[in-house]
Amino acid sequence: MSSNEIGSMIAMQGFAGLSLFTVLLLMALGLAIIFGQMGVINMAHGEFMAIGAYVVYLFSQLTQNFAPGLRDVYFVPAVVAAFFVAAAVGYVVEVLLIRRLYKRPLDTLLATWGLSLAMQQFFRTFINPKEVSAELPEWLLGAFNPTPTIQVPRNGIFVMGLTILVSVGVYLLMLKSRWGVRIRATTQNRVMSSAVGINTDRVDRFTFALGCGIAGLAGAAFTTIGSTGPTSGSLYIVDTFLVVVFGGAANLIGTIASAFSIAQAQSLLEFFLTSAMAKVLTLLTIIVILMIRPQGLFVTKVRS
Amino acid sequence: MQLLSSNRTRAAGGAFSLLVSGTMLWAAVVGSGCSKSSAAASGDPAAAKSDKAVPASTERSTEATGATVLTPPGTEKSTIKAADYPTAKAMTTGLKVDDDSVTVGILHSTTGTMAISETGSVQAEKLAIAQINALGGILGRQIKVIQEDGASDWPTFAEKARKLLVNDKVAAVFGCWTSASRKAVLPVFEKENGLLYYPTFYEGLEQSKNVFYTGQEATQQILASLDWVNKEKGAKTFYLIGSDYIWPRTSMKIARKHIENVLHGTVVGEEFAPLGNTQFGSLINKIKLKKPDVIFAAVVGGSNVAWFKQLNAAGVTAANQTLLTISVTEDEVLGIGGENLAGFYSSMKYFQSLDNPNNKAFVEAFKKMWGEKSVIGDVTQAGYLGAWIWKAAVEKAGSFDVDKVVEASPNIEIKIAPEGYVKVHPNHHLWSKARIGKAKADGQFEVVHESDLIEPNPFPKGYQ
Numbered sequence: 177m178s179s180n181e182i183g184s185m186i187a188m189q190g191f192a193g194l195s196l197f198t199v200l201l202l203m204a205l206g207l208a209i210i211f212g213q214m215g216v217i218n219m220a221h222g223e224f225m226a227i228g229a230y231v232v233y234l235f236s237q238l239t240q241n242f243a244p245g246l247r248d249v250y251f252v253p254a255v256v257a258a259f260f261v262a263a264a265v266g267y268v269v270e271v272l273l274i275r276r277l278y279k280r281p282l283d284t285l286l287a288t289w290g291l292s293l294a295m296q297q298f299f300r301t302f303i304n305p306k307e308v309s310a311e312l313p314e315w316l317l318g319a320f321n322p323t324p325t326i327q328v329p330r331n332g333i334f335v336m337g338l339t340i341l342v343s344v345g346v347y348l349l350m351l352k353s354r355w356g357v358r359i360r361a362t363t364q365n366r367v368m369s370s371a372v373g374i375n376t377d378r379v380d381r382f383t384f385a386l387g388c389g390i391a392g393l394a395g396a397a398f399t400t401i402g403s404t405g406p407t408s409g410s411l412y413i414v415d416t417f418l419v420v421v422f423g424g425a426a427n428l429i430g431t432i433a434s435a436f437s438i439a440q441a442q443s444l445l446e447f448f449l450t451s452a453m454a455k456v457l458t459l460l461t462i463i464v465i466l467m468i469r470p471q472g473l474f475v476t477k478v479r480s
Numbered sequence: 481m482q483l484l485s486s487n488r489t490r491a492a493g494g495a496f497s498l499l500v501s502g503t504m505l506w507a508a509v510v511g512s513g514c515s516k517s518s519a520a521a522s523g524d525p526a527a528a529k530s531d532k533a534v535p536a537s538t539e540r541s542t543e544a545t546g547a548t549v550l551t552p553p554g555t556e557k558s559t560i561k562a563a564d565y566p567t568a569k570a571m572t573t574g575l576k577v578d579d580d581s582v583t584v585g586i587l588h589s590t591t592g593t594m595a596i597s598e599t600g601s602v603q604a605e606k607l608a609i610a611q612i613n614a615l616g617g618i619l620g621r622q623i624k625v626i627q628e629d630g631a632s633d634w635p636t637f638a639e640k641a642r643k644l645l646v647n648d649k650v651a652a653v654f655g656c657w658t659s660a661s662r663k664a665v666l667p668v669f670e671k672e673n674g675l676l677y678y679p680t681f682y683e684g685l686e687q688s689k690n691v692f693y694t695g696q697e698a699t700q701q702i703l704a705s706l707d708w709v710n711k712e713k714g715a716k717t718f719y720l721i722g723s724d725y726i727w728p729r730t731s732m733k734i735a736r737k738h739i740e741n742v743l744h745g746t747v748v749g750e751e752f753a754p755l756g757n758t759q760f761g762s763l764i765n766k767i768k769l770k771k772p773d774v775i776f777a778a779v780v781g782g783s784n785v786a787w788f789k790q791l792n793a794a795g796v797t798a799a800n801q802t803l804l805t806i807s808v809t810e811d812e813v814l815g816i817g818g819e820n821l822a823g824f825y826s827s828m829k830y831f832q833s834l835d836n837p838n839n840k841a842f843v844e845a846f847k848k849m850w851g852e853k854s855v856i857g858d859v860t861q862a863g864y865l866g867a868w869i870w871k872a873a874v875e876k877a878g879s880f881d882v883d884k885v886v887e888a889s890p891n892i893e894i895k896i897a898p899e900g901y902v903k904v905h906p907n908h909h910l911w912s913k914a915r916i917g918k919a920k921a922d923g924q925f926e927v928v929h930e931s932d933l934i935e936p937n938p939f940p941k942g943y944q
Contacts, residue, residue: 185769188794192761199759297591305595306855307785307815317819319795327795332761401793402758403785403815406595411756411782446762451753452724454762 184325189447195332197439198339201432202397203412204419205346206390208431211420213363213383216274217285220292221416222409224388227265227295228258228395229310229404230303236310248313255338255396262392267385274384275377292409299406307405316400331400338397342390347428349386359383422462424472434473438462540614549610550845552896553837560875562620570619571880573673576649582617582880583624584609584867585644587655587665592632598657600811601679601863602627603850605654608867611845618871619878626650634664641665645672651880652677654866657859659683659726666691675882677866680859681806681829683730684938689886692869693909694902695862696829697938698731701806704914704931705827706738706776712929713802715773716745721763721787722778722807724752731778731806734943741942748772753779758786764794777805784812788820798823804916809857813923821919830861830899831917831925842898855923861898868894869904901933909936 207221218224235254239246273291277284316334319327350356361369362379370376395409402408423434438458445454466472539548540557562579576583586605588598609623617623626648628640637656644650645668652675656662659682669676669690676691684697709715718739722728732750739745748770751763767775779787784807791797803824810832813821832843832855842864847854869892874880877888890906903911911933917925 185765188768189762189765192765195761196759300591300595305599306811307782309785309815309817311817311819317792318797319793321795329761329790329793329795331789331793398758401786401789403782405782405785405815408782411758442759443762447766450751451757451763455754 181325184323187326188328189443191328191332192447193440193443195329195336196443197436198332198336199398199401200415200419200435200439202335202339202342202394203391203416204423204431204435205342206387206394207416208420208423208428209346209390210384210387212427213359214278214380215281216278216384217281217288218387219285219289219413220269220295220409221387221391222411222413223292223295223299224262224266224391224409225395225398225412226299226404226406226409227262228255228392229399229408230299230395231258231261231392232396232399233308233310233404236312240311247311248315251313251316254310255393258392258396259389260392262395263385263389266388266391267381269388270381270384275380278380292413296406296409303406305406307403307408309404310399312400334400335397338393342393343428343432346390350428355382418459418462422466422472424474427472427474430472430474437473549607549614550841550848551611551614552845553841555611555615555896558616558620560616560620565619565878570878571651573881574649575651575880575882577621577651577880580621581624582619582621582651583626583648584870585648585650585653585655586625586627587630587637587640587644587653588627588657589630589632589661590627591629594630594632594657594661597811597859600855600857600860601655601657603854604679604846604856604860604864605867607846607849608864610849612867612871618874619880623867630655630661634660637661638664638668641668641674641676642672645669645674651675651874651882652870652885654679654863656680662686662691673882675870675885677870679863679866681862683727684940685730687907687909687938689908690882691908692866692889692904693936693938694865694869695859696912696914696934697909697936698734699937699940699943700829700909700912700914700934701827702731702735703738704934705804705806705825705916706735706743708916708929708931709774709802709804709825710743710745713773715802716743717748717770717772717774718745719748719767719770719772719775720750720777721767721775722752723755723757723780723783725755728752728778728780728807732776734940735776737943753783753787755781755783757783760787760790761794764791764796768794768796773802775801775803777803778807779805780807782815784808785815785817788816788824792820808919809859810855810923810925811857811860813919814855818919818921818923822921824919825928826917826919826925828858828915828917828925829912830858831915831927832856833917833924834898834900834915834927836898836900838896838900839898865894865897865899865902865910868896873904903933905936907936907938909938911935 207218210216210218232254235250239250273287274284277287316331318330320330321327358374358379361374362376366376419435419438420431423430441458442454445457540551567577567579571577586602588602589595609625613622628644630637630640644653654677656665656678657680662678666688670688674690677694678691679694681695681701682697720732720735722732736747739747804827806827808826809828843856846856872892873885873889877884889904892904894902899912905911913933914931915927916929918928919925
């Protein structure tokens, strides 16, 4: 093998690692917000991703049937719609279910798990029990070839771009907007926030809806790399929790660092060992680290 | 930059994280032994080879429901009268049979993970039963169906199987899909002396008096396709990749033996991705590094979709790589997307596009019953065969008694099979052909190769 080929392989493998990193991060962002800010363990997070994916599928079907000419452009509005639909469903779920369980954080785990089962069966019964596939625009298919021997997946580039956009958006929203101030204030001290005139119920609803909306975005992006079926969400949920918990539940930097280290470890080990061994070693390492630091990589210091 | 957390969150987080990672580790180590993506069956023009023109399918109505169903070409309304086979004689073991009807069970998952795959089998079994009823039933008796939901949960399958056999006294059960569900119900069927018709292609290494396997066992699916790719494409180096559970592992073991000992080729890599794995970037790079002549794949479920989408995205397409899979039927293509698969090869015994009169009639009848958009995969066709094989055996035996039906089964031929023609082997598997389909962008397959009838061999010597 020539040095040129080795160089290409290193470049492609490097991109594979980065690509996995952005996928993990995109999955985890919504959950980090909900788990970190509200203490709600949302087991239905994967199903909110599935909602986003189904919205893209719906757009794809509509485009195919009514406006085949728009195949190259439908995807972007579909992704935006995925955010709002998932956020709207999240809003309703917060009002009907989550709100009643804030005093019992572990019960939310059971309740949202039940919700995830119900949502899966809903997809199965009312949408399609089989896996479906959105027809992707031409510009998302295939590989981008910077040199003849390097192929960079276009869908990977897309997911990467979207992740950067969303991360920056979340950062600005949380730290630079009045909404962010209210959310953080409520997290720190609910009673006091309420006393100074923040409508904490409204903040909760907004936060939960935001987290779900980002999950929807992630789901929409994943139609380019994975499957859309009633149980697709469950393929992602465990990885998602792993990233959030390992990073330190409430910390955006932690989430990013955790996604990055898990992704790099996973993809490198997978290249040199087998997929199963890669998973075993990654998880063992995480378990050991969490035994030493149960609070995760990064901890936010707050007064208790 | 920090998002803030409450103490509550952190405390819960620590414990929860250990739980999560522990569970994942467990899953990664143990693997899970169940789902198999739906795959192949073959349509067989052989049966249609007779020079006589085959009559077109006829629309008939069922006495019981009045609903109409298209019946297979060449079939005539049965002239057998129930009175010729009095219940006291035709059934001596307490099964639910009377002078007008016989009750059977359908046992599949209609909820849970596996509902995706098992729905097609349920539809095919119901179609076959409706057709048999419209043609006068079995021994003059109409078939009634009790359907139970295994809910993608193996203990539930066992419990429902017991219910069907012990409480409902059904004469036969059509059902199960994953090997795990079949293994779960097997002791029940053997203890209660029931009769199960199992539709899925599977890893072999099993044979029971109480089960008939209407899908192909591993050697029927693998050997002929490897021979084909070796001869047709001159393939010498193979990269094997599958999901990590019993079916792909057994299949790849057989494939490796065949490649090394018979084809004198080389296996340049063998990889098993955890079930549910959705990230194939590193693995695809590894394959690129080895440049195999053929990628031989048995990835299932949601992973299958991710695998093919990412292959395409990484620039691995039919234009530069031969890929042969044993886990993709028309059902899977819906999720994978035809454009990601176009030009790759699939080895099955049935494809919806098979060009023979049996299959045309079958596809037409299936679509009439279940909707124009229905897609028919290999296992769906195999499910369809079960009821017909049972009918033929019962009528040959003149009895519904399980022992007599089992005894009458070997060498039963189904000439209306959509795959063309099948024959029951004394080892309870079917003689069928293997076919290679080339995937087209529209989600259908073009049949490019068809083997002779292959003898089922669930315990292949030299391959274990």
